[in-house]
Amino acid sequence: MIDVLLIAPVRVYREATLEALRSQPTLLLVGSGGTAAEAVSAANRLRPAVLLLDLAVPDSVAAVRAIRSGTPGTRLVAFGVEDTRPAREVVIAAAQAGVAGFIDAGHSLQDVVAAITGVVRGEAPCPPRIAAWLLRHVQCAGTPQGPVRGELPASLTVREREVLLLIAEGLSNQQISERLVIGRATVKSHVHAVLRKLGVTHREAAVRVLRTPGGAEGGAGGEVPPRG
Template sequence: MTIRVMLVDDQELLRTGFTMVLQAQPDMEVVAEAGNGAEAIEKLRSTAVDVVLMDVRMPRMDGVEACRRIAGDGPDTIKLPAGRERPKVLMLTTFDLDEYAFAAIKAGASGFLLKDVPPTELLSGIRAVASGDAVVAPSTTRRLLDRFAPILPSESDARPEAVESLTEREHEVLLLVAQGLSNAEIAERLFLSEATVKTHVGRILMKLGLRDRVQAVVLAYETGLVRARGA
């Protein structure tokens, strides 16, 4: 199945470079481009897209607001034709400059990548998001949350009582997910099979009413299960 990708970035040269990389893949097609969030939303009304590769900082409408309207569930969320699935949003960030990356994840992004990501990581990230997974790179996730979680305003909808409903093993798995570990790494740490870990993660998301692993990381920080350095 071909993954339909929309590139959203105000730098035309960067979009051109990404297009060359993506179009060379047998399972990907760049179906639309946009120079800002507002333009992206307009194009999504008439173009079927599986993954939106979205920059954070752009004129007119930044990536955080665009992500909220595309992937969120608020009253101003973009309305799509009946039967069309809502695209997943994969954010791009320079990290050292973009304090909004954490907010973008809370807005509904399925993950984030650095702008200078190697092509192989970019491609695997897009494929992961398209398949319903979340791109949570262990090292960058920890660095991002450690740096920004203490200073970003939180409109927490965390449900401590729901966290308490987790079994001891599920709680243990949630803590490791929050640290950015993959299913394989968690399996190795807890001496479980990867399939068993995947089952635990699925149950955790269901019990907590979360969409994906990224939201699980956010909830773990907001409820104090994991604390950012300096918090």
């Protein structure tokens, strides 16, 4: 039998899911909870084979990191994934943190059981829609962007570098949002951080930093509103 721990924030939904899973002869429900702290505590105490984690739990990604660090033998399956841009960001972050599989928001009990048994076998169950998000993210992160002649400050994060290179391609905030599968508000935040760290006041000046050897240049001219 497979030891399973369930973490979901909505009590009614959690109890209904527990009742459904108890009917499965191959599963043994060892505990449940509704918060990230309960997930980490229970995982460390019970060390289940699989932890079912609803991504609607606040700080769910941080919980994934902590569980992967403290209980590396526990495989995590994330469920309750809605088709929204913020959900895509959480999915990508959860995958990077160590989630082994995903289940759509419209899942059936059969889908849940299949995902649990799949991760125990070393598989990575993932609905096609979520797999497409992850694939696009990997493709964007690994796409060659051409030579960068200027040196970028070490203070730029990996994501900020990605955003800067996409700005240099002429992409608007909306296009960057779609390419990286992140929200437009997140893109705007990264753009402002890039401009500040490069010491420039508009996008065109930031692009010139890439094209000119010698590092960042001071901003010239007025603020140009972010494209989008």
